[in-house]
Amino acid sequence: MRVMKWSMIALAVAAGTSQFAMASSQEESKGFFGDQSLKLKTRFEYMNRDYKNGASNNADSGYRQDSGLSQLLTYESGFTQGTVGFGLDAMAMGSVKLDGGSGHRGNGLFAVDSDNNPEKSQGKVGGAVKLRLSDTVLKYGQQFVASPVFATDDSRMLPEVATGTLITSKEIKGLELSAGRFTALSAQTGMARDSIGGLPDEDGNHGKGLSNGINIFGASYAFTDNFTGAFAASDAEDYFKKYYVNLNYTLPINDDQSLNFDLNGYKTKGDDRGDQVMALGSVEDGGDGVAGVDNNLWSLAAAYSIGAHKFTLAYQQSSGDNAYYYGVDGNSTIFVSNSIQISDFVGREEKSYQARYDINMATYGVPGLSFMTRYVMGNNIKVDNAGEGKENEWNIESKYVVQEGPAKDLSFRARFANYRANGAYQNYSRDNYDTRLIIEYPLNIL
Incomplete structure (x- = not known):
């Protein structure tokens, strides 16, 4: 793996600006109002988790x-x-509770009030300023981020929102560079600017998650139309340093068939304070009180597409002092094959295997309709004083997107998961059925 130094990156960007770029995005600007957009996304979500052991x-x-x-x-x-x-x-966002009492809460759709009841409504606003020089953009303020080492989550009612600075440069064709520093992360159910739970103090109370900030860097390059690579790194102060690599290659067989390979890998190195998180056993999916957050996690997926059908096989492996840890750096910061509806299959020393099938019904005269099913099995999970941990999960999903007319882009998505874990792993992941219905309507106002 070749890691470019900052001086080399600056030289490459300068060269791209002076020699290779034809017409930059800034040169083609239509002005402040000429390129503006205003979008409204409405989402309805129903979520039921039926725990088979009364949990x-x-x-x-x-x-x-x-x-x-x-x-x-x-x-x-x-x-x-x-x-x-x-x-x-x-940005401005808000949600209202339609159903869900205190006895049935816990799916992460709503925060709870001082009486431990779900909030009836929530909302938050944010804004950012941005500057653009050629094809390089600097943005400061509240924003959504999608880096493999710092990614805001949007899996419930309202998305996470990060506060900080991000620079993105696309001066050279095929090369994208990014660097940033973020000092706050608002949770999906937390309306405060920094509401992700952090490291505990001496009394065991959890403080602000990113009070000391996180620095991130990323680079991706398209070597050819079919082969891309990416590298990213982060330093979440008082928690860990994290590194990520991705290689993705598509082999076209003919007009109707192709074979895709996708490799993802993480290396996490814990800081002294970050080790306290594991020492308290506060991490899902395998945290069992072992000190240290050092972890290596990688996955390799192979997907064969033929017409409307796609068949995928994947293998994933976790190793190190403990399970892969994320959350303080965004609850979507897990770009691996076997991170699915309920489990991520990232337990300590876990090995997992996936088989998946997708079908696009457009080929059969129903454009916008698709189906997916997958099964993932994990074993070899190291759990202190309990033997080998095992887990498995089966997902079924169907989605329909309206293709035309006044309701164009209105989508209906149904998801079902059946999750099971053996006795050694029940303390970390409980057996349950997970059923979700998500209806979204994105509207372009401007």
Whole structure:
């Protein structure tokens, strides 16, 4: 693996600006209002987790059930014209609870009040300023991030929102560079600017997650139309340093068939304070009180596509002092093959295997309709004083997107999961059925 030093990156960007770039994005700017957009996304979500061993807030019922409605309004201005363009972004979001009492809460759709009841409504706003020079953009403020080492999650009612600075450069064709520093992360159910739980203090109370910040760097390059690579790194102060690599290659067989290979890998090195997290056993999917967050995690997936069908096989392996740890760096910071609906299959020393099938019904005269099913089995999980941990999960998913008319892009998505773990692993992951219905309607206002 070749890691480019900052001086080399700066030289490459400068060369791309002076020699290779034809017409930059800034040169083609239509102005602050000319390139603006205003979008509204409405989401309905129903979620039910039926725990087979009575593990819920109410042992008599054994299940958790919530439903709600949310709206996310995002405004993005264009950039003013000139050598350096200036712009503004803004967001406003809110959700209302439709169903879900205190006895059935716990699916992560809503925060709870001082009486431990789900909040009836929630909302937050944010904004960011941005500058653009050629094809390089600097953005500061509240924003959504999708780096493999720092990714905001949008799997429930409202998305996580990060606060900080991000620079993204696309000066050379095929090469994208990014670097940033973030000092706060607002949880999906936390309306405060920094509401991700952090390291415990002497009394065991968890503080702010990113109070000391996280620095990130990323680079991706398209070697050819079919072969891409990426590298990313982060330093979450007081927690860990994390490194990520990806290689993705597609082999075209003919117009109707192709073979894709996708390799993802993480290396996590814990800081002294970060080791305390594991010492308290506070990590899901395998945290068992072992000090240290050092972990190596990798996956390799092979997918064969033929017409409307795609068949995927994947293998994933976790090794090190403990399970792969994430969350304080965003609850979507896990870009591996076997991170699925319920489990991530990242327990200590875990090995997991996946078989998946997808079908696109457009080939059969129903454009917008698709189906997916997959099965993942994990074993070899090291659990202190309990033997070998094992888990498995089966998913079924169907999605339909309206293709035309006034309801164009309206989508209906149904998801079902059946999760099981053996006795040695029940303390970390409980058997359950997970059923979700998600309806989304994205609307382009401007």
